[in-house]
Amino acid sequence: MTLKFFNTLTKKKEIFKPIEKGKVKMYNCGPTVYNYPHIGNYRTYIFADLIKRVLKFKGFEVLQVMNITDVDDKTIRDSQKQNKPLKEFTEFYTKGFMQDLDKLNIDKAEIFPKATETIKEMVEIIKILLNKSYAYKTDDGIYFSVKKFKSYGKLSGVDLKNLKAGASNRVGADEYDKENVSDFALWKFYTKEDGDVFWNTELGKGRPGWHIECSAMAMKMLGKTLDIHTGAIDNLFPHHENEIAQSEAVNDVKFVNYWLHAEYLLVDGKKMSKSLGNFYRLKEIEDKGYTALELRYLFLTTHYKQKLNFTLKNLNSAKNTLERLKNIVLELKDDDKENKKYLKEFEKAIDDDLNIPNALQVLWKLVRDKNAEGKYKTIKEMDKVFGLDLFKQEKIKIPNEIQKLVEEREKARENKDWKKSDELRDKINKLGYSLEDRKEGAIIKKDVT
Numbered sequence: 487m488t489l490k491f492f493n494t495l496t497k498k499k500e501i502f503k504p505i506e507k508g509k510v511k512m513y514n515c516g517p518t519v520y521n522y523p524h525i526g527n528y529r530t531y532i533f534a535d536l537i538k539r540v541l542k543f544k545g546f547e548v549l550q551v552m553n554i555t556d557v558d559d560k561t562i563r564d565s566q567k568q569n570k571p572l573k574e575f576t577e578f579y580t581k582g583f584m585q586d587l588d589k590l591n592i593d594k595a596e597i598f599p600k601a602t603e604t605i606k607e608m609v610e611i612i613k614i615l616l617n618k619s620y621a622y623k624t625d626d627g628i629y630f631s632v633k634k635f636k637s638y639g640k641l642s643g644v645d646l647k648n649l650k651a652g653a654s655n656r657v658g659a660d661e662y663d664k665e666n667v668s669d670f671a672l673w674k675f676y677t678k679e680d681g682d683v684f685w686n687t688e689l690g691k692g693r694p695g696w697h698i699e700c701s702a703m704a705m706k707m708l709g710k711t712l713d714i715h716t717g718a719i720d721n722l723f724p725h726h727e728n729e730i731a732q733s734e735a736v737n738d739v740k741f742v743n744y745w746l747h748a749e750y751l752l753v754d755g756k757k758m759s760k761s762l763g764n765f766y767r768l769k770e771i772e773d774k775g776y777t778a779l780e781l782r783y784l785f786l787t788t789h790y791k792q793k794l795n796f797t798l799k800n801l802n803s804a805k806n807t808l809e810r811l812k813n814i815v816l817e818l819k820d821d822d823k824e825n826k827k828y829l830k831e832f833e834k835a836i837d838d839d840l841n842i843p844n845a846l847q848v849l850w851k852l853v854r855d856k857n858a859e860g861k862y863k864t865i866k867e868m869d870k871v872f873g874l875d876l877f878k879q880e881k882i883k884i885p886n887e888i889q890k891l892v893e894e895r896e897k898a899r900e901n902k903d904w905k906k907s908d909e910l911r912d913k914i915n916k917l918g919y920s921l922e923d924r925k926e927g928a929i930i931k932k933d934v935t
């Protein structure tokens with residue numbers, strides 16, 4: 487069976503063929519360590535993790551590189567706000583990020599390069615870009631001339647006609663939008679605002695722009711052409727477009743064969759933002775009584791190319807579903823068989839541009855199939871991709887009988903049948919479990935006796 491990915495570059499589903507047979511070189515845009523990531527960021531990292539797990543499931547050897555952006559406009563700005571040296575500030579958030587990856591059961595990348603440890607390589611690239619006249623120097627920095635790179639816009643589809651003429655036709659900031667297609671900064675000359683963050687290099691005293699960092703780290707660790715490059719959809723422009731321009735201008739070869747982008751996470755139907763008060767970090771999810779793996783399960787239920795609407799109600803039902811699944815798994819006996827039919831169906835789903843929601847449905851179909859053999863080994867195999875740790879059972883699990891009663895009661899409550907709902911609660915209590923009703927649904931607890 488053949489693995490296919492939707493390639494943002496060609497806007498088509500394509501059969502995946504790595505450069506070197508059996509081996510995959512993958513780069514994922516990693517975190518900018520100026521704060522705790524929000525759960526939308528983690529959707530993107532789980533997406534990268536699923537690609538890696540699918541590739542490994544298919545027998546590929548994967549070399550995965552995820553960068554740590556530990557110097558840029560935001561890290562400098564916020565480390566100064568906290569009066570901390572940049573290194574100390576970014577190391578704190580890097581550590582937190584790594585702990586979250588463990589909790590979310592994200593298979594760690596083989597290499598996590600840091601921007602501050604790749605300055606030498608960035609300087610070399612910029613020197614070549616200057617020599618080849620793709621870059622030019624101004625009084626505040628060195629800029630990439632997007633008009634010089636003939637295929638600029640091939641990933642995002644931006645039109646260079648929007649480019650405003652004149653001397654202001656360049657942008658020093660790391661982040662900007664499509665309306666402001668401009669020459670962008672490769673190297674920013676030192677200003678007082680940078681404090682003690684600078685490097686004395688052949689290019690002059692200063693620091694790199696954000697976009698060149700990823701090009702340099704990707705090339706250093708993976709070579710001139712990568713198989714796969716991923717990121718969130720909001721990295722597509724300008725970040726990834728600029729990465730292509732810089733890298734291909736330097737090397738004269740294609741930078742990336744397959745570009746994959748994950749869609750946004752919405753919260754209660756809206757884009758997550760601090761001002762709307764719908765901004766969640768992993769810790770806040772945990773404080774509400776949910777685990778990172780329950781969040782992971784929720785993420786698996788929506789295809790990566792679709793917007794995922796996060797609500798606490800959805801998270802609660804993911805929690806209950808995962809709980810039920812773990813209970814079922816707990817009762818499975820290993821008959822030392824694999825169910826080829828279901829594994830084939832599962833593989834068909836993951837082959838189809840990482841259709842994890844369909845793969846999950848295959849798992850549930852297998853679970854419900856009374857005549858299926860080899861459930862234990864087959865589900866174990868599938869969980870290599872899902873990464874839900876279904877076979878790790880540490881805490882007391884809620885039996886199916888209780889789960890069913892809880893679901894029945896939820897339905898009664900939805901129908902405002904309070905009498906039935908109370909009767910069902912009594913029944914649940916008598917069986918040694920209690921319920922805590924929340925806006926988003928009920929939490930089930932085992933009574934301690």
Ligand SMILES: [Zn+2]
Binds near residue numbers: 514515516700725
């Ligand atoms: Zn990047």
